[in-house]
Amino acid sequence: MKKLLLAMLLVSGFAHAADTPVMNVPTVNQRMKAARDAIAKSDWRTAKFETQKVVSEEPGNADAHNLLAFSYRKQDKPDLAKAFEHYKIALRLNPQHKGAHEYIGEAYLMDRKPAQAEQHLADLEKICGNRSCEEYQDLEKAIAAYRKANP
Structure with a gap:
């Protein structure tokens, strides 16, 4: 009886797991590639979004700070204050x-x-x-x- 109950619990657990949505969170490398691709297309909004995510996950990533600053500088209305902030962080890190x-x-x-x-x-x-x-x-x-x- 215990074995049957255990088997039923295991099977129900697998059935439930199949119904659970899987979240595919991009890796830092995927986000950096997406940011570089966005920069190549002058899509500053996407570039900022992706690099901000990287910076929040890896605050010590000098490349991410550099690309974030670049995106602030290149957008239609440049935000030089934010650009300088992140360039300086990148240079402090590296x-x-x-x-x-x-x-x-x-x-x-x-x-x-x-x-x-x-x-x-x-x-x-x-x-x-x-x-x-x-x-x-x-x-x-x-x-x-x-x-x-x-x-």
């Missing part, structure tokens, strides 16, 4: 983060602070060990364009 140095430099140009942008260019030269890394070259071009437009 002072050698080339992307964060490049992008915060570009944000400083948007904020009309070329001297700060040039400091990040100098940081990139030290990090890269030369002037040929992509991040250095991109920020150098942005500074040159800024200087030409604002003599």
